[in-house]
Amino acid sequence: MTDYLDLAKRIVENASVNGVQAEAFIIDEIETTIQLGNGDVEKLSQSGSKGVGVRVIDNGRVGYAYTSDFGDNAIEQTWKSAVELASIASPDDFRKLPQPAEIPAMDLEIWDPELQNVSTEQKIELMKAITQAAHAHDARLAMVPMAQYLDFITHVYLANSNGFAGSYSRTAAVSILMVVGRDGTSVSQAFAVKASNFFSDLDPEEIGREAAERVVSMLGGEAVPTQVCTVVLDPIVAGELLGAVSRALTAESHQKGRSFLINKLGQDIASDKVTLIDNGRLKRGLSSAPFDGEGVPTSITRLIDEGVFQNVVYDTYTASKDGVQSTGNAQRGSHREVPSLGISNLYLQPGTKSQQEIISEIDNGMFVTRIMQTGGIDPITGDCSMGAYGQWIENGKLTQPVSGVTIATTLQDLLKNISEVGSDLQVIPLFGSINTPTLRVDNVTVGGTQS
Amino acid sequence: MIPESTVQKVLAEALKTGGDLAEIYVEDRTSLSLRMEDSKIENAVRGVDQGAGIRVFFGNLVTYAYTDDLSEESLLRAAAAAAAAGKGSSQKTVINLSKTSRPVLSPVLKSFDQLSIAVKAKLLSDADIVARGYNPQVKQFMAQYGELNCKVWMFNSDGLQVEDDRSFVEVGGLVIAQKGDVIQRGMAAFGGQKGLEILDENNFDDSVLKGAESAIKMLDARPAPAGDMTVVICNGWGGVLFHEACGHQMEADFITKGSSAYAGRIGEQVASPLISAYDDGTIPGRRGSLLFDDDGTPSQCTTLIEKGILKEYMWDLVEARRMNRESTGNGRRQSFRHLPMPRMTNTFIGAGENDPEEIIAETKKGIYIKQMAGGQAEIAKGDFVFNATEAYLIEDGKLTAPVRGATVMGNGPKVLSEIDMVGTDLALDPGRGTCGKFQTARVSVGQPTIRIPAVTVGGTDEPVAATMGI
Numbered sequence: 001m002t003d004y005l006d007l008a009k010r011i012v013e014n015a016s017v018n019g020v021q022a023e024a025f026i027i028d029e030i031e032t033t034i035q036l037g038n039g040d041v042e043k044l045s046q047s048g049s050k051g052v053g054v055r056v057i058d059n060g061r062v063g064y065a066y067t068s069d070f071g072d073n074a075i076e077q078t079w080k081s082a083v084e085l086a087s088i089a090s091p092d093d094f095r096k097l098p099q100p101a102e103i104p105a106m107d108l109e110i111w112d113p114e115l116q117n118v119s120t121e122q123k124i125e126l127m128k129a130i131t132q133a134a135h136a137h138d139a140r141l142a143m144v145p146m147a148q149y150l151d152f153i154t155h156v157y158l159a160n161s162n163g164f165a166g167s168y169s170r171t172a173a174v175s176i177l178m179v180v181g182r183d184g185t186s187v188s189q190a191f192a193v194k195a196s197n198f199f200s201d202l203d204p205e206e207i208g209r210e211a212a213e214r215v216v217s218m219l220g221g222e223a224v225p226t227q228v229c230t231v232v233l234d235p236i237v238a239g240e241l242l243g244a245v246s247r248a249l250t251a252e253s254h255q256k257g258r259s260f261l262i263n264k265l266g267q268d269i270a271s272d273k274v275t276l277i278d279n280g281r282l283k284r285g286l287s288s289a290p291f292d293g294e295g296v297p298t299s300i301t302r303l304i305d306e307g308v309f310q311n312v313v314y315d316t317y318t319a320s321k322d323g324v325q326s327t328g329n330a331q332r333g334s335h336r337e338v339p340s341l342g343i344s345n346l347y348l349q350p351g352t353k354s355q356q357e358i359i360s361e362i363d364n365g366m367f368v369t370r371i372m373q374t375g376g377i378d379p380i381t382g383d384c385s386m387g388a389y390g391q392w393i394e395n396g397k398l399t400q401p402v403s404g405v406t407i408a409t410t411l412q413d414l415l416k417n418i419s420e421v422g423s424d425l426q427v428i429p430l431f432g433s434i435n436t437p438t439l440r441v442d443n444v445t446v447g448g449t450q451s
Numbered sequence: 452m453i454p455e456s457t458v459q460k461v462l463a464e465a466l467k468t469g470g471d472l473a474e475i476y477v478e479d480r481t482s483l484s485l486r487m488e489d490s491k492i493e494n495a496v497r498g499v500d501q502g503a504g505i506r507v508f509f510g511n512l513v514t515y516a517y518t519d520d521l522s523e524e525s526l527l528r529a530a531a532a533a534a535a536a537g538k539g540s541s542q543k544t545v546i547n548l549s550k551t552s553r554p555v556l557s558p559v560l561k562s563f564d565q566l567s568i569a570v571k572a573k574l575l576s577d578a579d580i581v582a583r584g585y586n587p588q589v590k591q592f593m594a595q596y597g598e599l600n601c602k603v604w605m606f607n608s609d610g611l612q613v614e615d616d617r618s619f620v621e622v623g624g625l626v627i628a629q630k631g632d633v634i635q636r637g638m639a640a641f642g643g644q645k646g647l648e649i650l651d652e653n654n655f656d657d658s659v660l661k662g663a664e665s666a667i668k669m670l671d672a673r674p675a676p677a678g679d680m681t682v683v684i685c686n687g688w689g690g691v692l693f694h695e696a697c698g699h700q701m702e703a704d705f706i707t708k709g710s711s712a713y714a715g716r717i718g719e720q721v722a723s724p725l726i727s728a729y730d731d732g733t734i735p736g737r738r739g740s741l742l743f744d745d746d747g748t749p750s751q752c753t754t755l756i757e758k759g760i761l762k763e764y765m766w767d768l769v770e771a772r773r774m775n776r777e778s779t780g781n782g783r784r785q786s787f788r789h790l791p792m793p794r795m796t797n798t799f800i801g802a803g804e805n806d807p808e809e810i811i812a813e814t815k816k817g818i819y820i821k822q823m824a825g826g827q828a829e830i831a832k833g834d835f836v837f838n839a840t841e842a843y844l845i846e847d848g849k850l851t852a853p854v855r856g857a858t859v860m861g862n863g864p865k866v867l868s869e870i871d872m873v874g875t876d877l878a879l880d881p882g883r884g885t886c887g888k889f890q891t892a893r894v895s896v897g898q899p900t901i902r903i904p905a906v907t908v909g910g911t912d913e914p915v916a917a918t919m920g921i
Contacts, residue, residue, distance in 0.1 A: 031788075033515075037708055043790055044536050045515035047529070049502070062494040068502060068519040081497045088568045090491035120536075145708035180710050180831045187712070189831035223907065226678035256488055257590045258627050260634065338494050375825030375838035376858045376909070380627065381634050383856035385675070385909040387827075387836035404834065406860045406909020408677060445911040447677035447860075 004028060004050075005167050007070070008159035011054055015079040016161035020086070021057040021097045022079070023160040025293070026050065027335050029152055034120070036127045036147040044120065051335035054082045057096060061089040064338045094320040098296050100164035108281060108288045112171040112198040116153060123149050126204055127175070133208025134179060140219060141212045142182035150174040151199070156289075164295040172286065173199045174429070175207055181215035188218035188389075188403075190370060195429035197284050214369060218389050221403025223448035230365035230419075231407060231444045232358055232393065237368050238348070238439045239428030240377075242276070245411055246343040246434075247379040249278075249303050250329070251318035260382030260411050261309060269309045270415035275349035276304040278313050280328050285345035286433035293332035293339035301327045304415075315341040348436040351421035355438040358420050360396040366446055367391045367398060368407065382411040388446075406447035417442045452477050452604050453503075455548060457523045461505065462545045462608045464530040469539025470507035470514075472772075473530070474607040476745065477503040477521065478787040483568070484597040487575040490583070495568060502787040505533045511773055512536065515790050546610035553749060556742045557735050559618045559646030563598050566647055571596050574622065574650065578639075578659045582626050585663040588670065591627040592659075598647075605747040615742040619893065620649045621883055624659045628666035635855070636840065637666030638822065642882035643736045644893075658881075665822060665841045668853050675842060675857035675910025681817030682859060682903045683810055683845065687878040688823055690896030693728055693800050695826035695835040696863035699888070701755055702781070702793040703770035705830045712833035712864055713761060721761045722867035725803050728756040730765055732780055732796035738882050739796035739894040746782035746791055753779045755798075759868075767793040785890035795886065799897030803873025807900035810872045812848040818857060818908060819843045819850055833863035836909075858909040866903055874900035 008024040015022035028050040035043035052075070053066040063086030067078045127147045134141050151173040159165040174195040181188040192211035194202060233241065253259035261269060270276075280298025282288050291297055294316050302310050314322070315330035318341060330339040359367055366388070373386035385408035391398040409417070422438030458475060465473035480500040486493045502519040503526060516532035518525045575594040582592040597620070604614045621642030628635050639662035641653045684692055697713070705711035713721065722728075732741045732750030741750040746768035754762045766774075767782030770793055782791035811819060819842060826837030839857040843850040879897035886894045 033790075041512055043513050043515065045517075045790060046532065047515075047517040047788070049517065049519050049788060051500075051519070064494055064496040065498065066496075067499045069499065074499070078499070085495035085497055085568070088485070088492060088495040088572050090493070092491055092493075143708065143710060145705070145710040178710070178830075187831045189710070189829050256593075257629065258593075258634070262634075336498055336500070338496060372827040372829065372834070372836040372860070374827035374836070375823070376836065378636075378824075380636055381855070385838065385856045385858035385911075387834065387858065387860035387909070403832075404860065404862065404907065406677065406836075406858055406907055408675075408856060408858070408909045408911045410856070410911075445677045445909075447907050447909045448679070450679055 004157045005159065005165060008157045009165055011075060011079055012159045012161050015054060015056055015083060020083060021161050023055045023097055025053045025332060025335055026157040028155045032123065032151045034123050034127060034149040036131060037145055038143055039128065039131050041124055052078065053335035054079045055338065056082045056086050058083065058086040060091040060093050060095045061086045062095055063089060066335050094317055096316065096320065097160045097162055098294050098316045098326060099162050100295065101297055103166060103290045103297050106281065108290065109284045110170045110197045110288050115151060115171045115173065115199050118199050126202060129204035130175060130177065130208045133205050134212045137209045137212035138216045140181050140183045140216050141179055143180045144177060145180060146178040148176040158295050160295055166291055166295060168290050171197055173202055175202050177207065177211045179211045179215045181219050183219045186220040188215050190215040190218065193429055195286055197286065217369060217391060218401055218403060221389060221401035223404040224392060224402055224446060225449050226447050228443055228445050230362050230440060230442045232362065232365065232367045233439045233441060234369045235424065235426040235436050235438055236428055237371050238436045239430055239434040240371060240373055241414065242346055242348060242434055242436055243430050244377040244379050246346050249312050249343065250341045251312045251314045251322060252341045254312055255318055255321060258380045260379060264309050267309055268307050270304050270307040271418045272307040273351060273421045274304050274307050274415060274418055277302055277347040278343050279347050280344035282345040282347065286429055287344040292328040293330040296326045296328040296330065298328040298344060313341065313343060315339065346434045348421065350423050350425045350437045352423055353420060355422050355424050358422055358438055358440050359393055359398065362393045363395055365393045366402055367393055379411065384409050384411050384414060408445045408447060413443065414441055452479065453521060457526065458548065458606045459545055460523065461526045461530045462606065464527050465505050465507045465534050466543050466545065466608055467541050468534040468537025469542050470509050470534060470537055471543055472508040472608055474506045474605065475503055476787055477604040479602045480599065482597065482599040484595065485572050485575060486595050487579060488593040490579050492572050492575065504787045505529045506790065507533045508772065509537055513769055513790065517788050543608060545608045548606060548612040549610050550612040553742055556733060557644040557740055561647040563600065563647060574655055578624055578655050581656045582624065582659050582663050585660060586667050588628045588630050588667055589626055589663055590629045592624065594624040597621045607747065611747045613743045613747045617644060618646055619644055619738065620647065622655055623883055624662055626659065626662045626666045628670055630670045633670055635666050635669035637662035638840065640881050640883040642738060644738055644740055645736050669841060669855055672853035672855035674912040675818065675854040675908060676912045677908065677910045679905045679907055681814055682906050682908065683814060683817060683819045684901055685821050686807065686874060686876045686898055686900050688880045688896065689820065690799050690880060690898040691823050691826050691837050693898060694795065694798055694896045695828040695837055696861065696866055698795050698798050699828040700830055700833050700863060701764045703764045703766040704793050706764045707770050707773050711830050716761050719761055720759050721864055722756050722759045723870045724759040725873045726756055726759055726867055726870060727801040728799065729754055729801065730781065730796055730798045734797050737797045737879065737895045738884060741780065741796060744780045744782045745784045746778060748778045748780040748782060750780040750796065765793050765795060767791055783892050785892065789890050794888065794892045795894050797879065797895035799877065799879060800899065800901065802875050802877035802899050805872045805874050807874040807876045810874055810900050810902050811845055811850065814845045814902065815847060817845045818854060819845050835863055836860045854910065856910055859906055860909060861906040866906055869904055870901050871904050872902035876900055
């Protein structure tokens with residue numbers, strides 16, 4: 001489909017007159033959705049869609065317009081609209097499009113050539129197999145009210161008036177499970193999400209078993225007395241927290257004073273067990289790409305190195321403001337959005353202990369397997385408070401399920417109190433992708449019944 | 452938008468393999484958004500998005516295909532793709548379309564083109580001066596202006612033909628204040644299903660001033676207490692409580708599967724007799740209102756709970772057909788790329804009899820939540836959380852120290868049964884609510900001031916005893 005790259009170049013050529021810089025981003029995607037409810041196929045959807053977003057910079061002023069209509073008139077109206085809108089924006093000399101740079105040749109393994117050959121029937125079979133595997137693992141798994149399969153076959157084309165032109169293709173296959181456990185009058189619920197660039201990575205046995213284990217372990221949970229203790233965060237929970245932390249690790253959040261870590265660059269902000277990396281070139285990374293949303297090659301950035309805050313991620317604007325190179329972190333959710341600075345694949349360097357070993361070293365604490373944190377973790381203020389589910393730990397052993405409690409600390413304290421990093425690295429498909437093992441965190445307040 | 456002859460052909464194509472109902476949903480969206488930070492208008496974005504989705508029902512199976520090309524050829528291709536799952540032959544014929552109209556619910560009094568983009572941008576830059584001028588501790592101000600017009604047309608093989616024209620304006624600001632190492636935020640927002648008259652009805656500067664005041668106050672906030680305690684929740688935005696604690700669990704997809712804590716409990720006492728709750732898609736100008744929902748069903752006001760008794764759930768067409776009953780007009784979709792599902796519209800707890808000031812005055816110890824960020828629900832057990840961005844301790848019936856980092860966690864059915872005071876001051880939120888359930892939907896929430904005698908608060912400080920006054 002080089003036609004679309006040609007179209008992008010043509011738009012750029014037309015829009016970049018009178019010293020205006022222009023960029024065209026085209027996305028062409030086929031999306032499949034299959035949903036099973038309690039084992040029956042309920043929803044089937046497959047469609048292709050496309051769109052173009054045009055960004056222009058006129059003397060430091062940004063205008064943006066998009067359309068899904070590729071007719072000549074609509075395209076012309078779109079870039080003209082972007083040029084017209086630029087006159088509204090405030091001039092800012094740091095706003096410019098990047099110069100083209102060489103994209104390192106490397107197979108990022110983000111394209112599954114087999115995905116387009118997998119039939120709808122095979123995908124339905126996969127979700128049925130997952131549902132069955134979940135039931136087979138434990139009779140207390142009462143139902144799988146939703147088993148959803150999604151896949152995306154995506155082609156991206158980008159051109160700018162500095163001479164950049166590039167394209168790449170990417171695939172993703174996702175399984176989302178909602179499971180309900182029941183034992184007598186006790187009820188529990190869990191979600192299990194697995195995503196990969198490759199269809200064959202979705203292993204029905206593993207997905208079904210993990211979902212069943214998770215939901216059954218939460219049955220019969222009760223609140224515990226309010227106390228300060230050590231918590232062990234399952235990778236899925238650690239991933240949600242690191243995702244929030246990562247939003248305070250962008251150059252934009254620092255330049256604009258909305259990060260709980262402002263003015264802390266170069267300082268010790270975390271325990272020396274913490275080494276956190278952003279890797280835009282991670283093999284089979286769900287957010288990997290040869291170049292970012294502005295055409296800058298993606299790269300590897302050491303954010304926190306043995307506890308020391310070393311770097312933030314940059315896009316072209318924030319880099320030019322700080323007089324450094326962009327790290328290739330301009331993200332684009334779709335053609336409808338202006339590129340924005342964000343983390344790609346976050347990677348927390350694993351330690352040497354297994355999850356079980358970490359739990360066995362705790363006298364009194366909580367193993368947290370699920371959190372409800374919407375609105376509760378704030379990367380600007382550092383406030384961190386959420387609902388939690390899991391198991392109580394006494395003398396190194398899991399004793400009883402816990403539910404209906406809160407756990408609270410601050411993100412500042414959380415980073416400093418990470419006293420153990422596990423060896424069990426897992427990919428958590430949230431906010432892009434987060435690769436993290438189990439974490440042990442000390443001095444966390446568990447809020448529950450009156451002590 | 453699409454000629455009637457095309458509609459007939461496309462619906463017939465969709466039914467070709469034995470489907471029992473076929474539908475075309477057509478959407479045409481235009482939007483404008485402006486973003487300001489660092490005292491600069493960072494960008495201005497205009498978007499056009501149009502397309503159609505073809506849905507076919509085969510009993511309880513629903514198939515779907517969409518296209519961003521509205522030509523007859525492309526629509527027929529989508530119809531064939533949606534029909535492909537069927538193995539049979541045409542069972543049903545397409546009934547002649549008959550258009551259903553309702554009086555316009557949310558008229559636009561001042562169209563989007565009546566003010567230049569420069570004037571809209573000035574709204575943001577003026578507010579920036581207000582925010583930064585309020586106090587030198589205000590270090591950053593971020594603001595957004597957005598307008599959206601979304602026209603939808605729906606046709607189905609039972610002869611349904613309806614259309615809806617939805618216009619939204621939303622304005623929001625975030626004030627960031629800093630003192631030493633402490634950073635706090637304050638919010639300002641309003642919005643609605645209206646034209647630019649909303650800019651005359653609301654004063655963004657006043658709203659930003661309140662946000663700045665809240666951010667500065669919170670700079671001196673101490674950590675919220677932890678553990679079970681009495682919580683008083685403000686009116687308006689406080690309605691996030693019902694939305695998360697009960698609303699989601701009353702959406703029909705969780706009911707027909709039996710996965711909700713409220714499944715099979717119609718007619719039972721599920722809340723305190725002080726509680727009546729409604730989902731009302733017919734309130735003029737509200738963000739969650741619809742003339743017709745995205746299945747083509749007229750919107751309505753549904754009584755969910757009456758004096759504590761569970762009366763009804765929220766139904767879309769798919770779940771209603773499954774149970775052989777009527778939809779309540781709660782079928783909504785994010786765009787033509789999405790299948791509809793049961794969603795809330797404008798959901799609120801009705802007014803009670805307590806003077807709101809009395810509720811605080813009669814509380815010996817607890818916390819008062821004045822602003823909240825958002826929340827989350829768990830369906831099977833009915834657990835919920837929501838987070839306070841501005842909260843105060845209540846001591847001897849008076850608001851005292853501001854507290855930060857307060858998350859409330861509770862169980863919906865339990866909390867709803869325990870609410871012991873309900874204020875007279877019912878209000879809906881300022882109009883910027885968005886709900887996420889795999890897809891996003893514009894919604895409103897609301898409630899009067901209410902009191903929960905004991906619920907878990909997730910702070911880090913010593914708990915305050917849950918003792919009741921009087």
